[in-house]
Amino acid sequence: MATKKPTFEESIARLDEIVKLLERGESPLDEALGLFEEGTKLIKSCGKLLDDAEQKVVKLRRGPDGSPEETPFEEAE
Numbered sequence: 001m002a003t004k005k006p007t008f009e010e011s012i013a014r015l016d017e018i019v020k021l022l023e024r025g026e027s028p029l030d031e032a033l034g035l036f037e038e039g040t041k042l043i044k045s046c047g048k049l050l051d052d053a054e055q056k057v058v059k060l061r062r063g064p065d066g067s068p069e070e071t072p073f074e075e076a077e
Contacts, residue, residue, distance in 0.1 A: 008049045015042045 006014070018039040021027060027035060 006045075008046060011042045011046050011049075015039055015046070018042070 018035045022032060022035055022039075
């Protein structure tokens, strides 16, 4: 049976927990390293989810006849 992949919101909540635990400084070194590794994986996962969402975004603009038309999202530089 496959494990359920956490949502973006669940990942962010867990990442927040990890940060708080690490900021306390009470975890033994092995546990702190494990938390750090978990946090790194969560950051990577959240980044991918955000990148995927960005690819789906389109913005509307007015065409030559004044009606809205879809154009691909362009990242501001």
